[in-house]
Amino acid sequence: VNSGNANACTGKQGLDDAIETAVYAAGLLNIEPQDVLVASTGVIGVQLPLERVLCGVKQAVSTLTPEGSGNTAMAIMTTDLVKKEIAVQIELQGRTVTIGAIAKGSGMIHPNMATMLAFITTDANIEAECLNKLLKSSVGISYNMISVDRDTSTNDMAAILANGLAANPVIDDEHSPDYKTFKAALDYVNTALAKKIARDGEGANHLVEVQVVGAADQNAARTIARSITASNLTKAAIFGHDANWGRILAAAGYSGAVFDPSRVDIYLGREKMCQNGMGLSFDEEKARKELERENVTIIVDLKSGDGQATAWGCDLSYDYVKINADYRT
C-alpha cells in the first residue's frame, strides 16, 4: 500500500510502476508476483517516485511482524484523523477463528464498491468461492453504504485473505451454521470499519446513521438511505444542529426510488418530526439535543413494505471545505 499518491491518471507509466512494485515485492517475499496486491491512495495524476516506493517496499518487508497491523493502519492514513482497525474472534466447531481488518478513508468517499482501502485477514479455513461471496455481500451493506462527499474515488479496494491456519472444518456450504457464524462476524467487522470511515469523514463532527424501514424492497431502502446521507443540504443542517427534516424528505424524493410521500414518518433520534409526509409540531430543544449527539440517527419509515437498509455519512462542515480547498499542498 502506497499512501500519498493515487497512481491514477498516470497512463502506461503508472501501470508499469504498479507491476514493477509487485514484482519487486514478490522477489523479496519469495512469492509469485500475481499474489501481490498493490494499492495506492492520494493525489491523482502525479507519477509515482518509483525509487522511493521500492525503497519503502524493501523496508516494509524487512520489518514485517504478526503484530504489525496497527502500524500499517497508521501508515496508510492521509487526511484520516484516526486509524481504523478491528479484530474479532469466533468459535467454529471448537476452533477459534480470528478476523482482523484495517481500512483507510476520509474524503472522496461514496463507495461504488469501496472507495477506500480495506484489508481483511482471517485464519479461517474457508473455500475461495464462499469467501468471495461473503465479501461481496458484506461490502454491499458496509462500505457501499457510506458517503462522505458523494465523490466516488479512482482508487477502490477491499481485499480479504484467508490462510486456513485456524484448522476449523472447511466452510464450503452457504447453508451451514459455520458459514452463518462467519458471515455475522465478517459483516460486523466491515460495518464497524465503514462507520469509522464515515465518522472520520473530512471535517466531520458527527456520524450520521440513516435507517430506512418499511420500503417496498431492499433496493428502494438502500437508494433512499444513501441519497439522504449524500445530501449536502441535509449534511449542512446537521452541522448547524438545525432540525430541517424537509431536506431529508426532499433527498428521499429525488433519490429515484418509488414511494408514497403521504405515508412517510421521519424520526430524528427519538423525536418524531414528520408523520404521513407532513410536519409535526415538535420540541425544537429536544430536536437540537438529538442533533448535538456525536452519533445522529435518522429513521425514515415508508410504511409500504419490508425493505430496509442502513447508510452512514457525516455532516458537512467548514473544515471539509478547508481540507479540500488546498489538498495538494
Place this chain on the structure above:
Amino acid sequence: VNSGNANACTGKQGLDDAIETAVYAAGLLNIEPQDVLVASTGVIGVQLPLERVLCGVKQAVSTLTPEGSGNTAMAIMTTDLVKKEIAVQIELQGRTVTIGAIAKGSGMIHPNMATMLAFITTDANIEAECLNKLLKSSVGISYNMISVDRDTSTNDMAAILANGLAANPVIDDEHSPDYKTFKAALDYVNTALAKKIARDGEGANHLVEVQVVGAADQNAARTIARSITASNLTKAAIFGHDANWGRILAAAGYSGAVFDPSRVDIYLGREKMCQNGMGLSFDEEKARKELERENVTIIVDLKSGDGQATAWGCDLSYDYVKINADYRT
C-alpha cells in the same frame, strides 16, 4: 409566487391552499382559475399562512403594472443575493418581438427540469405546440445544466407565456427562419438566467463553466459536464484556487458516461493541465490566475466524437455551509 414557504410536504391541506390561492387570484383578475399558475419557494414542510398569502395576492393584483417585472424578481428572492432578470428584442418579418424573463434560485439547485423558478413572457405570436417544444429544448441546455449543490428541489417551475401582441406572422413551423430566430433568442435568455443562478449559488465566489467537447454523443457530454460541476471536491478545490485537475477527471470517470480516459485533455482556462489522461507539468502561478477569475472555465476534450455540452456551477465555500447550517431560523 410565494417566497419563503415551499408549500411542499404539506399534504392535502397544502394542495387545498394552492387551489384556494388560484381561485382567489382568478376572481380578482377576472380570469379562469386554471389559467393561474401557483409557485412557491422556501422552507419545506410548514403549512402556508393562507390569510397572509391571500392578502399578499390582493395587494399584488392591485399594484400590477407593465413595468413590474423587476419588483417581482426582487420579491421572489430567498437566499439569492442578486435579482435575475433579462429582456431581449428580435425582429421577425418587420415586427419587433420581445422576450422577458425573471428567475430565482440560489440553493437546492441541481435541476431535473428546473429546481428554481423561471417565468418567461413574450409578446410573440406563436403556436402553443411550438412554444412548448422550444421551452423544453431551451430548459435542457440552460436550467437543466446548472448545479449549486446537487440537491434537487421539491419546487420546480419554468413557465413561458406568449400573448401574441407583437402581431408577427404566427410561428407554427419549426423549420422556418422565424422559429430559429425566436429559438436563438429564447435560448439566450434562459442560458443567461441559468448562469446568473449558478453564479449566485449559496456562498459562491465563482461561476464555473464546464465545456465538454469531443464526446461520443451529446448525452455523454451532458452527463460528464454535470458530474464535474456537481463534484464537491472539484468545487472545494476551485474555492481554494487549487489546480487539482485529477478531481475533474475523477468526476468525469464516475459520471457513468463511457469514454476513453487515455485520450482526455483538460484545460483550466487557457492552461492545459492534462493530456491523454496524464498530468502535464504546468505553471502553477498561471493556473492559480485562471482560478482567481470570477468566471472559471474548465474544458474537457474527450477526442472521441462530436458530442458537446456546457454546464454551469459554482465553488463550494465556507459560506455555503454557513447559510445552510441554520436555514430555517
